[in-house]
Amino acid sequence: MLLRIDHVGIACHDLEEKIEFYESTFGLTVVSREINEEQGVREAMLHVADGAQGASYVQLMEPLHPDTVVGKFLAKRGEGVHHIGYGVADVAKALEEVGAKGVRLIDERPRHGSMGASIAFLHPKDVGGVLTELVQTARR
Numbered sequence: 805m806l807l808r809i810d811h812v813g814i815a816c817h818d819l820e821e822k823i824e825f826y827e828s829t830f831g832l833t834v835v836s837r838e839i840n841e842e843q844g845v846r847e848a849m850l851h852v853a854d855g856a857q858g859a860s861y862v863q864l865m866e867p868l869h870p871d872t873v874v875g876k877f878l879a880k881r882g883e884g885v886h887h888i889g890y891g892v893a894d895v896a897k898a899l900e901e902v903g904a905k906g907v908r909l910i911d912e913r914p915r916h917g918s919m920g921a922s923i924a925f926l927h928p929k930d931v932g933g934v935l936t937e938l939v940q941t942a943r944r
């Protein structure tokens with residue numbers, strides 16, 4: 805079901821400062837910057853590598869307000885890895901399959917993610933403490 809690691813989601817206080825860090829330290833390049841009001845984040849995708857099943861990225865996220873998912877995470881745990889996003893061919897089908905195995909779905913239906921992707925989250929309490937995102941890349 806999982807095709808690849810699509811991205812690692814990292815929570816930070818200052819998006820521009822962290823972009824600068826990833827660019828200067830690892831030579832990564834920003835390929836997309838977006839504000840996702842629904843998810844409460846200002847975010848950037850930095851390209852890491854291309855593979856047979858698609859590309860992989862680092863997703864840097866700064867909360868739009870303290871009272872958002874990422875704002876609350878930062879207050880509780882501080883900066884760091886927030887979630888892992890795996891590439892799937894069909895996110896609705898993957899949700900159905902995973903849900904049937906008893907994993908709690910945060911999203912019953914796919915939502916809008918970065919770069920036109922369809923995304924859905926699985927509850928970290930049912931995935932060994934890892935907030936897990938399923939990502940279906942937009943067709944080009």
Ligand code: CMX
Nearest residue numbers: 813843873874877886887910917918925927928933934935
């Ligand atoms: N990773 C692992 N565990 C996490 C977590 C995370 N990112 N966030 C919360 N938890 C754990 C908490 O530690 C807590 O565990 P304990 O009860 O043992 O302390 C439990 O989950 C409940 O946490 P909470 O602080 O009360 O937070 P909420 O229940 O309000 O929210 C969650 C948790 C996963 C439901 C929420 O973060 C969510 O809906 N996430 C999906 C959407 C999202 O993350 N959007 C931002 C990214 C957007 C993008 O990638 O594009």
Ligand code: CO
Nearest residue numbers: 813863889937
């Ligand atoms: Co993500």
